[in-house]
Amino acid sequence: MKKLVKGNIALCEGAIAAGIHAYFGYPITPQNEIPAYMSKKMVELKRVFVQGESEIASANMVLGAAATGKRAMTSSSSPGISLKQEAISYMAGMQIPALIVNVQRGGPGLGNISGSQSDYFQAVKGGGHGDYRLIVLAPNCAQEMYEFAYDSFDLAEKYRIPVMILSDGVVGQMMEPVEFNKPEITEFADKNWALTGCKGREPRSLQSLLMKDGVLEKHNINLQEKYKIISENEVKYETFMTDDAEIIIAAYGISSRIAKSAVKIARKEGIKAGLFRPKTLWPFPSEAINSLSKNGVKFLTAELSHGQMIEDVKLAVNGKAPVEFLGRAGGGVFSEQEMVEKIKAMSEDKRAGR
Amino acid sequence: MYNEIIIAGFGGQGVLLAGTLIAQAAIEQGLHTTWFPSYGAEMRGGTANSTVVVSADEIGSPLAFNPNALIALNEPSLNKFMPRMTEKSVIIANSSIISQDKEYKVKPYFVPVTDIADKEIKNVRTANLVAVGALIKALEIFADANCEDEPAQKRRQSADEEGDLCDLEASKVLTLKSALTACEKAFASKPELIEINKKAIQAGYEYIKAEVQKFGSSEVR
Structure with missing residues (x-):
């Protein structure tokens, strides 16, 4: 039977079912149910929950955890998402898959805590610096908060790209009946880029600083080719x-x-x-x-x-x-x-x- | 069937829980539902409210732009939402702490939910669910009075003798039965509270039923 839950909670359940290893966050309304719920659930499941000292720290912890090939996410609301942009740009450059959730509130600045959709430009046009894209998913009900969170990790890993779920205070705060119908993911494909310790193999590196002549340009061309493939295959x-x-x-x-x-x-x-x-x-x-x-x-x-x-x-x-x-x-x-x-x-x- | 229900009161009176109970009751009946809270600063000390939409069809906005039902557990809440009420609105007002002397745009059902919870149920914290029970009965009466099919009209004619107006299909109104089942779900983690809250819902339901039997539905309102 369907369960009555908030959109924010449905999203947590989706990420948990997708086998998320680590959550890093910092409180802000109207997404507080996410860190609150995760602080309980992730510990029960013996997975990682960290409330960082700031949004900036939390986003960089996601970068670090996801660089090892683990499934990691962070969530926040508009002003907090602005703070995370540096790490998001770095993840895009380093091609690190992760989930970032924005439960949008009114802006600009600290704005207010009501639902809003004024972070569209920031989400889809590149809120951080550099010529990059995120896959941006827009759920419109609690069921999709669950499903999109569940799907986001496979999508992120398939293309080595950060995925953003762009929700809003209304969808996050409202309760609706949700069918929790996805099988728990417990097995993860090997990632030939992940930093897992190089004992017995060649060392790997993930970097966004590419100073050698022509290397960054080539890197950008590769990124654009990837974005083109995503554009051709992932439109929904x-x-x-x-x-x-x-x-x-x-x-x-x-x-x-x-x-x-x-x-x-x-x-x-x-x-x-x-x-x-x-x-x-x-x-x-x-x-x-x-x-x-x-x-x-x-x-x-x-x-x-x-x-x-x-x-x-x-x-x-x-x-x-x-x-x-x-x-x-x-x-x-x-x-x-x-x-x-x-x-x-x-x-x-x-x-x-x- | 489409209901936009606002439940409002002081923070701590249980308006959020009352809303989730109504939403859960809707799920029990296979109806669509959304629940939306007032959240953040206004909840601390001031008035709080939650909005529940219950519908036979898919729901668009979870916000109530045309509310047709209101539970007001205190006077500021009744005053705040009264301007949005129409002749088609069903209102339950907590007469334990709301004066009945004032003229209102739409006449509420005055139900002393705090007193019923305190004296009858012996737990003042169940006042919110007494109000939910009362609302379910009041919505039943409203749906019955506005139902134009023949059996409903017949029921209305004989209503005074039988005293029980309603035998509407579950798709047309929220039922007492589904609210009681919802109670079991809502308090699953605190099973010792299930019975007392069920009693509270029933008490509110019976209060409206008895009042309507005594005075007729138009007088009670």
Whole structure:
């Protein structure tokens, strides 16, 4: 039977089932359930739990633990994720697989503790320095918090890349029924890059400082080739009633749930609305959006920010259809009705030929 | 069936637990549900609330934009959420500590949940679940009164004699039975608390039932 748990707890269970060896974190609302739960569970399981002295320390502990080939993660919320960016950039450069979880809250600065989606740019465009990418997953319910956390380690190891789960305070804090249906992972493939002690084999090294002439450039080219392969293979999204839709809402995470309800209400009122929901924010489902950009279709990007994902939607649409925007930020959340009103206005404009 | 329920009171009155119990009851009935807390600074000392959505269909927002039910365990909570109530809202107000003299936009069911918990259940901390029991009965009455099929109308005609309005399908209302089963799940780690909390839910349910039998549903509200 399904169990009633918070999104944050579901995420912990997913990571634990994926065989996570070590958790490193530092408290911040609205993700405190994660370190709190892990501090109990990981110790019971005789695995590693460390509350670092800061976010920066915790992120670098993840780097160190994951460099040995162990499954490691950290979690935080927006201001804390900003602090972790240096280690994330280093992990991207050193090609160290790990999981970083951002349960987003209102910003900028310390902001507030309400749910928000204003860290999209930071997550998908590279919050740290350098020309790198993370795989960014966007769950919209407690079940996906569990599943995405479970899948993230295999994904990270397959490509030797840090994975970020970009959640928000609403999805993290809410309870929903979750089916804990994944088998516990107990066996892990050998990693021919992991730093495990070189007794009896050639020494290995993981580094992001590549000073020799041309080496860093070659390294960057290799990274880009890897990113290209990921873009071709790991895009995930959901569509809802887009087949005949004239107005397609593009939304992820908590916004996509509200959008789905808005689509249902709009349909009842005779408006052909649909929903496009990226489950991976990087790689972004550009081709899928482009193929929906037919004549007579309008897009509405809805997110809890003042317009971040809309830039990727526009790039994907590539001028083939109009893209409008509905956003709230700083902890505000739009209602289904607010979204329906916007859909109606777009529909009327359309009939009037605007 | 779609309910947005707000449970509000002082921090420590058990509004979060009451919410999870309602959500668990929904799971027992195979319904969709979400629970969302007020969290952070406002919980320490001030008013706390949790929002539960219960629906036969998939749920979009877990936040209540159009709440149709409210449990107010103290007066500040009743005042805070009253502006969002409509004629279609069902409200349980804790009359042990909320004055009944004031005019409210929507008339609540006044239930002395703290007194019932203290005197009848002998544990004042169960007041939150007395309120949950009362809400379940009140929502049943509301669903019954707004159900237009023939058997429901017949039941309404004979309601005064029988005193028991409701025999609605489990997909239309939250049932007492599922709340009691939920209680066993919610207190699985403290089994000594299961019976007393079940009694509390039942007491709230019976209180509304008895009041409605005595005075008729429109008078009680």
